[in-house]
Every structure is written in structure tokens, then in C-alpha cells.
Amino acid sequence: MASASHRRPRPARKRRTALLATAVVAAVGLVVCLVVALRPGGEPDTVRTAAAPDASSRPSARTTAGEPAPAGKTKPAEGKSSSASPSRTAAPATPSARPSPVATPRSPARPASGTAPLAGRIQPGVTYRGVATHYDAADGDGACSYGPSPDLMVAAMNHTDYETSAACGAYLLVRAANGASVTVRVTNECPLPCAPGQLDLSKEAFAKLAGLSAGRIPVSWSLLSPGTSDTISIRYKTGSSRHWCGVQALGHRNPLARLEIRTGGGWQRLTRTEYNYFLSPDGTGCGGPLRLTDIHGQRLTVDGVTVRPDVVQPTRVQFARVT
Known part of the structure; x- marks a missing residue:
């Protein structure tokens, strides 16, 4: 009996120890919560990360191929390399880019479509810049196979802009830096190393812009749709x-x-x-x-x-x- 009565108080001591441990843990937890709540930027790190904008959700600075260009902007011509193009109005590389001042677009009246959908490298309403040289055009015939020309106001188009004879028969208004101008018809091709934008004019046409001794002068030129009573x-x-x-x-x-x-x-x-x-x-x-x-x-x-x-x-x- 004595041994039994001696063992009974032990469970009470274990219960008191457990209660004390629980109180200590609760107190420590309370202190930790207070420290977290009172520190600068007290919200948990995981909350701040979730609130930051995701990089994948930011708007792209590029225009997707095949997507309509922003209103009032011109999409780059597909398949055109800027290194192989004559100096003309450059299509904006981004929605905020502006056309180059080197090329001066015009606003000519158009047929019903309002555009030149079948134009190649040489576009109407665009002023190109390059150089003019001269050659002996003889009777005005050339790579376009037209035969003798009724006048010698003719030009050979550089190989790149000749574009497999697409430039043949085009009328161009050519202007020199001194203000002189001449209208020529493309009847020939100027082979490489004639650069994009370059025109090789007949001596007769070049003389309208400068003396033949100049040899090579800077010019600007643009496509014309001339008045004529002739038929095809x-x-x-x-x-x-x-x-x-x-x-x-x-x-x-x-x-x-x-x-x-x-x-x-x-x-x-x-x-x-x-x-x-x-x-x-x-x-x-x-x-x-x-x-x-x-x-x-x-x-x-x-x-x-x-x-x-x-x-x-x-x-x-x-x-x-x-x-």
C-alpha cells in the first residue's frame, strides 16, 4: 500500500511539465509573430513575389509577322533587305520610329485601288537618292530591247533596281543638287558595280544636270506617270x-x-x-x-x-x- 500511494503524484508532475512546455512554445510563437509583423515590409516574401508583374505578361515591343501594323504606321516590306534597297523612305522598325528624312514620300492621286499593289522595288510616291553617272547611249537602245529611242533622254537602271527588267519603260524625274532636273525613260541596265539608287544617264540627259566633266553627281529621283497621247x-x-x-x-x-x-x-x-x-x-x-x-x-x-x-x-x- 505504501508503494502504491507513493507512485500516484507522478502523473500530476508530468501534466504540469507538459502545460509549462506548451506555454513556453506559445510564448515563443507570439514573439516570432511580433518580430515578423514589426519588421520593414512586414508582408511575407512569397506575397511580394506574387504581386510583382510577370515578365511574360509584359507587352512585346515587336510586331508579330502577319499581324496588322498599328494604325497610321507602315509595316516593313516583307522580304526586303535594307542593305540592298535604294535610299528611300524607310519603313519604321518599331511603332515609334519615324521615316528617314532622306526619302520624301508624295501623295499622288491613285486609281480606284488607291495603291500600287504590283510595284516592285521602285514605288510611286517615293523619292530615292543616289548618284548619277553618264554613258554613250548611242541610239538609246539597251537591255530592255526597245530598239532606237525617239529621243536620247534615257537612263540605265542599276542592276538591283532593274529587277529582271521590271524597271523597263519607267519614266523618272531626276533632280540634281543645283536644282536642275530632267525626265528620262529607263531603256537599259547598269550592271554591277552600279549601286542601288544609282542611275547611268545618257550623256544628253546628264548634260541637263551638270557638265560631263563632273562625271558623278548626287541626285534624287522619283517615278512619273507622264502625260502622253501615245498608245501602247x-x-x-x-x-x-x-x-x-x-x-x-x-x-x-x-x-x-x-x-x-x-x-x-x-x-x-x-x-x-x-x-x-x-x-x-x-x-x-x-x-x-x-x-x-x-x-x-x-x-x-x-x-x-x-x-x-x-x-x-x-x-x-x-x-x-x-x-
Whole structure:
């Protein structure tokens, strides 16, 4: 009995020890909470991280390819390298960029479309800068295969801007730094090392801007849609027949973008050569109706032009003037 009564007080001592430990832990926890609450920026670190803006949610400074450009801004022309382009109005690299003052855009009246959707490197309404040199143009003929020119106000376009004869027949207003100007027609190609933006003028045209002894002068130039009473003519190349033909348009007011022939399935576009003929290698459409399209999208249909090689056959049509 004595031993049993001696063991009973021990559970009470354990309970008191447990209560004391609990009180100590609670007091320590209270002190920690007070320290956290009273320190600068007392909110937990995890809360601050969640409140910071996520880098992936920030607006991008780039325009995604294929996304409409911001209103009033011009998207860079696709597939165009700035190192290979003539000095013209540069498309803004970012929405806040401004066009280069080197190129001076104009606002000419347009056909119904209001644009030149088929223009290549040389765009209407843009002033380009480069240099002018001169050469002996002889009778004015050249890589465009037009034959003798009615006057010698002609130019050879640099290889890059010649663009596989796309520049052939284009009328250009060329201005020198002294204020002199001359209108020329592109009839030839100036091979490399003629740089983008460079024009090789006939001696007669160069003399309108400066003395021939100058040799090389800075110029600006832009595309023209001249006033003329002439109509377009068609010529078939030497060797053309019903089985193979090359077709050429002459005297077009605006640069020619396409030449098509009519087939049983509709209009078929012909491939343009560097010597400015459009080829039908299997004879399809040779001697049939033709459709001409300028860089502004204007279309002209020509009927009744037979296959007569090397004969210039006048038509009664001409592209409308764009001023």
C-alpha cells in the first residue's frame, strides 16, 4: 500500500511539465509573430513575389509577322533587305520610329485601288537618292530591247533596281543638287558595280544636270506617270510562232507589272525575261488576246494582235495617268 500511494503524484508532475512546455512554445510563437509583423515590409516574401508583374505578361515591343501594323504606321516590306534597297523612305522598325528624312514620300492621286499593289522595288510616291553617272547611249537602245529611242533622254537602271527588267519603260524625274532636273525613260541596265539608287544617264540627259566633266553627281529621283497621247504597241520577238513566242509591250505610261494570255481556262501569266520579253514556251496563247496590268493594278485587254515577229503593232489603249 505504501508503494502504491507513493507512485500516484507522478502523473500530476508530468501534466504540469507538459502545460509549462506548451506555454513556453506559445510564448515563443507570439514573439516570432511580433518580430515578423514589426519588421520593414512586414508582408511575407512569397506575397511580394506574387504581386510583382510577370515578365511574360509584359507587352512585346515587336510586331508579330502577319499581324496588322498599328494604325497610321507602315509595316516593313516583307522580304526586303535594307542593305540592298535604294535610299528611300524607310519603313519604321518599331511603332515609334519615324521615316528617314532622306526619302520624301508624295501623295499622288491613285486609281480606284488607291495603291500600287504590283510595284516592285521602285514605288510611286517615293523619292530615292543616289548618284548619277553618264554613258554613250548611242541610239538609246539597251537591255530592255526597245530598239532606237525617239529621243536620247534615257537612263540605265542599276542592276538591283532593274529587277529582271521590271524597271523597263519607267519614266523618272531626276533632280540634281543645283536644282536642275530632267525626265528620262529607263531603256537599259547598269550592271554591277552600279549601286542601288544609282542611275547611268545618257550623256544628253546628264548634260541637263551638270557638265560631263563632273562625271558623278548626287541626285534624287522619283517615278512619273507622264502625260502622253501615245498608245501602247505590241511586238512579237524574232522567231515567234504559234508554237513558241515572246511578247513585248512598248510605250506604256506606267511600269508594266504583268502580261497575260488567254487560254481555255482563263488568263495565264507569262514569265518576264531580263531582256524584257514575256515568254510562252509552248505557244499557248500566241496570237490570241493579251491582258496588260500596270503596277497600280489597271488592266487593259488587247485583241487582234497576230504573230508577226519584229513588227511593232499599235493598239488603241493606254493606262490612265496617275498624278
